Amino acid sequence: MTATWRALALIIVGGLSATALAKDKQPTAIVIGGGMAGLTSAVELQAKGWQVTLLEAKPSIGGRSGLAASEWVGSAKLQPTLYHYLDQYKLKAVPAPDYVRNPGYLVNGRYFSEADLQKEAPSTVEGLKRFDKSLDDLAASIDDPLKPLANHTLQTLDSISVARWLEKLNLPPTAKALVDQRIRSRYDEPSRLSLLYLAQQARVYRGLPDTEMRAARLPGGSQGLAQAMAKQVKTIKTNARVSAIVQEKDGVTVKVGDTRYSADFVVLAVPLPALGKISLAPSLSALQLRALKDINYGWRDQMLLQFKKPVWGKSRLSGEVYSDQGLGMLWVEPALKGGANLLINLSGDNARLMQAFGDRQVVDQVLIRFDKHFPGAREQFKGYELRRYGKDALAGGAYLAYGPGEISLYWRLWEQPLGRVVFAGEHTDALYPGTLEGALRSGQRAAAQVIDLKAGKTVGPVESVAEAKPVAAPEASTKGEKKGFFSRLLD
Ligand SMILES: Cc1cc2nc3c(=O)[nH]c(=O)nc-3n(C[C@H](O)[C@H](O)[C@H](O)COP(=O)(O)OP(=O)(O)OC[C@H]3O[C@@H](n4cnc5c(N)ncnc54)[C@H](O)[C@@H]3O)c2cc1C
Structure with a gap:
């Protein structure tokens, strides 16, 4: 071999081994946000051989997962992803007793089980049942909860607030107050909520009895699962609040104070109000920027x-x-934290009203009301823990709760990656937003998307609003026909 050929061969071999090296290089990801979604992405990517760095702004991980040390969770049928991870980390949920599975009511300061209420206030129970039936009718009109905008009628539901629909139901006052409370506790104030969202959520859970919603207790709460997952993640930096993300051709740089972290891809698993405080280059799309300002978050503050x-x-x-x-x-907490504990959720506008008050003032307000129900409560009171998600800049609310018109504009918007940045978090899950299940599912989806992007695959877009095909007009516009369920609703 001549010297020239030898040199050429060396160059080729050198080139090949560099390519091989690049191929074998461990792929890297930065996960921003150490809630259930971020933790899931981190463990899933790590399990696939990725080098992961998780950055969490707070001193500890877990995010919005519950304050209750032993919270109630749904059944495995209702929350399969949650149970998948509970199994994986050998955490056992304990079956809940019946009195936990069925709702109770506090009316004029008196506690009623469902059966008691039926005996003593049948018109209230009739109102509650009428509400359930009407909501179920709406849910049944959605064929596929992943396509809530499938036709014109459903699109119209998105422009109606739940409050307006409830007015038309004309429920007896106590039933109305209880229904309002149920809705604001699970989602947000009825006046702030899209009727299509309420119907879509009812469709997701349709056919599963309510008793499945609180089927078991999770000893240690969801924090226990968060800790188990965190133990698996090799690199976690807490007190690491991300201020900027810059994407280049070959990777992404993330800024925390004066420190910079680089990786091939980023999973951005923070709630939308917190996302709005991070600078992104290139920027989010105009629609995403609008969504950050618009999308409604429910308010629910928790106090123990x-x-x-x-x-x-x-x-x-x-x-x-x-x-x-x-x-x-209200939940009576099993006395895990010592003494007799009560977990109270202040939701919707009741929580918003308290925004201007200090922590102790909020607790006093609740105690005053509680003392009316149970005289002597104030003398027995000894302490509290409070989580105010609405006031927390790293949360900005309890969870996503689409307001009127928002599904039409923003449906599945956050499942679409922005270059090398993939979004996760309960708000990005189309079926189970506002839940642990949704957060975990979104973390899995984000990890899978990152892996696809690395493999050069195109990710998304998922079916968008523009692709939803309008079908026949609602019954309301059908002249001469007997007025149907939808036309009564839209009158
Ligand atoms: C009061 C209340 C009660 C609930 N009850 C239930 C229930 O009974 N059952 C149920 O299934 N679900 C319930 N949920 C919902 C469930 O807790 C959430 O859906 C889930 O915890 C959300 O997880 P996540 O990872 O999407 O977001 P988060 O938990 O909010 O995680 C996001 C993380 O990102 C961090 N972060 C934000 N900005 C930055 C930044 N710039 N840099 C770095 N880190 C940042 C935050 O500190 C946070 O740790 C409840 C929620 C609330 C608020």
Whole structure:
């Protein structure tokens, strides 16, 4: 071999081994946000051989996962992804007793089980049943909950608020107060909520009895799962609040204070209000920027009140309890935290109203109302823990709760990557937003998308609003026909 050929061969071999090296190079990802979604992406990518760095702004991981040390979760049928991870980390959910599975009611300060209410206030129960039936009719009109905008009628539902629909149902006052409370506890204030969103969510859970919603207790709460996942992630930086993300041709740089982290891809698993505070280059699309300003988040603040002894007498304030006084859901916490504990959720506008108050003032306001229901409560009170998600800049609300018109504009917007940045978080899950299940599913989806992008595959777009095909006009416009269910609704 001549010297020239030898040199050429060396160059080729050198070139080949560099290519081989590049091929074998461990792919890298930065996950921003250490809630359930970010943790899921991190463990899934790591399991596929990726080098992952998780950046969390707070001193500890877990994000919005519950304050309750032992929270109620749904059944495995309802939350398959949650149970998949519980199994993986050998965490056991304990079956819940019946009185937790069925809702209770606090009416004029008196506690009623569903059966008691039926005996003593049948018109209220009739109202509750009428609401359930009407909502179920709406849910049944959605063939596929992944396509809630499939026809013109459903698109119209998106422009109607839940409050307007409830007015038309004309429920008796107590039933109306209890229904309002149920909706604001699960989602947000009825006046702020899209009717299509309520119907789509009812469609997702349709056919599963309500008793499946609180089928089991998770000892240690979802924090237990968060900790188990975090143990698997090799590199976690807490107190690392990301301020900027810059994408280049071959990778992404993420800024935390004066420190810069680089990787091939980023999973951005923070709630939308927190996302709005991160600078992105290139920028989000005009629609995404609009969505950041628009998309409604429900408000739900949680407080754990500790008493020296139970003050609720024989009432079984456990599970999901709705009061007609806007007090919110109450759970009697099993005495895991010592003494007698009560978890109170202040939701919707009741929580927003409290925004201007300090923590102690909020607790006092709740205690005053609680003392009316259960005299002596204030003397027995000994302490509290409070989580105010609406005031927390890293959350900006409890969870996504589409307002009127928002599904039409923003449906599945965040499942589309922005270059090398993929979005995760409960708000990006089309079926189970606002839940642990949704957060976990979104983390899995984001990890799979990152892997696809690395393999050079095109990701998305998922079916968008523009692709939804309008079908026949709703019954309301059909002249001479007997007025149907939808036309009554839209009158
Ligand atoms: C009051 C309340 C009750 C709930 N009850 C239930 C229930 O009973 N059942 C159920 O299934 N679900 C429930 N949920 C919903 C569930 O808790 C959430 O859906 C889930 O925890 C959201 O996880 P996530 O990872 O999407 O977001 P998060 O948990 O919010 O995680 C996002 C993380 O990103 C971090 N972050 C934000 N900005 C930055 C930044 N710039 N840099 C770095 N990190 C950043 C945040 O600190 C946070 O840790 C409840 C939620 C609330 C608020």
